[in-house]
Structures are given as structure tokens and as C-alpha cells.
Amino acid sequence: MRVRVILSEAKDLQFRFEANTSRFFASLRMTDFQERTKRLDMFKPQSTEQRIFQEIAKRETASVAQLAREVGIRPASLVAKLRPLVKKGLLVFGDGRAKVGIKPDYGQVIGIDLGGSHVHFALADFCGKILGDSNVKIRPEDGPHKLIGEIVEGARSLTAKSGGRLRALAIGVPSPVDAERGVVAFAYNLPGWKDIHLGHELAEKLRVPVFLENDGNMAAIGEHWRGVAQGVDNFVFIAIGTGTGSGVFVDGKLCRGRTGSAGEVYHMVLEWPRWAENFGDSGHFETYVSGMGIAAEGRKALPATAVQAASGLAAERDAYFVFEAFRNGDPNARAVLEKIFTMLGVGIVNIISILDPDLIVLGGGIAKGAPEFMLSTVNKIVQHIYKENAPPIKFSSLEDKAQTFGAIRSALTLAQQAVERRL
8 A cells, every 4th residue: 555645735634545654654754744743642533433443442352232332333333334444454353243352463563762871672563462672782972863773773673573564663762852743852861862853763764653752751651551550540650760750640641741841850959059050961860869870979989899890871870880789788889879769759759749649650770779778768758758648659560661661552552543544
């Protein structure tokens, strides 16, 4: 199939499917990408077929009788509308024709977590089941052009191994983003990443629709979909890796804020006399509460024999040696972590006082370093302030893969909405 694109003078894109949707995205200009993303975000089903598919996509498998009641048509009429979608390979009947669900092999999506020292790729089927993944270490100092090439190559390699058809891709990045335009605003952990049109670059090279989101928000989406925050309408996910970010859910929806920067806790100042100090791009909170912060404090506190030699920016930010010294009983390493975890606890108290969430979720690679010590230190501070009113604080059940799961969920939504438009 090919896509014939008819551009009008109006803002909306008029398009008619005669062919493969993927070729449409290969030919997108920047304005087209912006309009397409906006329409995906705002899409509301119009036809009965679109409503039916949307309800099935929410559940993956649905009872035909229950679905007919919700849509407001007779079961026999519903089955008649489902048959063409089954014939196309999009849906599949189960239990005779009592159930209907998304056919997993209709297509595949890729979710990507771009961090300050790595890129994690995961390939999933059309129901979100992970089929394979890969993890690639990067040199952030190499700049955007080379790293975008590595992302493209990693996505192509993963898809080639599966032999399936890629339908969409989503990526979480350590930066505020303009999701409509697919722009990375400023990823200070990645030198040179300012106003980078990553969404357009990936859509053009991979010929699929692309969704771009801040990594903290992406982690919150993942946790709400498949993690400990399932069914929780108000929660905050705090991701502590090379840097620190968070994602905020309010009333069951992701809160992006006025500029898309809601949850960017790294600028939080915990010591008011230091409000006028210049902490660079990191901000006060992240200067300490992050992998690079722990590594910097560790280099000052630990003897030279315990400090790993740093080769490159990624290695310089790696706090592994501090956690290793802590596990070996080094009191200086324990003091470093106690200081950082105490600051984390105070930061969480501030977040609770503003948002009053039902749950705080801790994730990211640093949460795996000394989890019991981290949780006990944070709980001591939060319970001292809030006592019996303190919300529960839990580790992510997805561990450091929450961002990737969020990207998979976002890519599925993107791909499924593209299907809805064609119904």
C-alpha cells in the first residue's frame, strides 16, 4: 500500500490511504509532523467501527456481548462489523465468537529509553508483549548527530531480527520536550542537545510515526500501565539515574504543566540560603540526588584506591564504585549515601506537601544500588513530617525499565490510533 498525501491551504492534513502508512511518515515535512502529532493527541472516534476498536484496544481482549452493550448495538451487528477487521488480520475471535481481541502479530512497536549513559531498546507486539530488547552504552559527548544514528541503527537491528512490521516508535529523553513538534528542548546530560528535532529525524529515517516524551513522564506512563501504580489516579514517579526527573499523574492523567516541564524536580532548592548559587544546568537537587551527584560526592569522600578511574563522560557519572564501597562496609560511602538519601527524603516531603499524592514511586538505576538503605532513610524523614498521613513509598516493580514500558505503551497508542483513523 502507498499513501497519497494531499496538502491543502488549511491547517489540517487531508490524507487518503492507497498504500503503506509508513511511507507517509518518511515524506513528512516538519509542519506535517507537528500537525500529525497534534491530531493523534486530540483524536476522538467518530464512527462505530472506531469506537469498537478503541474499546478493544483498551483491554486487548473483550467480551463480544459486553462490548455490544457498551457500544449500543446488537451482538450480531457487532460481529458483522468485526468480521472485516478479523479478515484484515487486525483482530482475532476467541472462544468461538464470544470474545474478540487485538491480534498480536498485526505489527510491532519499539519503545526507547534514552539516558545519559545508555540507550535501551525494546520491541513489542501489537498487544505490548516484549519480544526482544537491547542495551547500548553511549558516549554523550559525541553529540546529537552520531547518537541519532546509533538510535536508528539500534531500532533497525531489533526489527530486522524479528522479521515483523514496525508500526510506531516512542522514545523517552532526559529533557523537557515539545511533543507536538517532536523537539528535545535541552538535554543538559547530553552535550549539544538543544532544540533537536528528534521526532522528525526518527520518523524520516525509520518511516514510522514517532512519539517523543520526557523520560520522567514516560516512566510514570509505564508504571501506571504495568507497574505498582496500576489503578492509582494520583501518584508521583521519581526516576533517579544519571540525572533525576519525575512524572506526575493527577486524576488518572499525566500532568505536563504549562511548558511541559511539570515534574522537573532537578531545579528544587533544598537549602534556601543557596538560592542564588549557580548550579549550572543540573540545579541544586540534581547536583546531589543523582548518579552523577553520588559519583562526585564519592570522589571527594572515598580514598583514591576506592575511586574508579573515569574514562569519558558516562564513566565519570557512574556511581557504581560508591555502592560497591557501601556494600563492603566503607563508612565514608555510607555517609555519602545517607546524605544523598536524606536530601531525597526532604525533596519528597516537598512534593507531598504540594500534590498530596496517593503514592510515591521510586525508580531508575540508582534505586537498585542500596534499596533498603534508601527506603529506610526516606521513610524516616517522610513519616517524621507526615506521621500517619504519609503516603506509601514503593519501588517501581518495573525497576529501571519503567521508561521503556512507558515508551511501549505510548508507541502502541500511536499505532492503534493510526489504525482507528483508517476505519
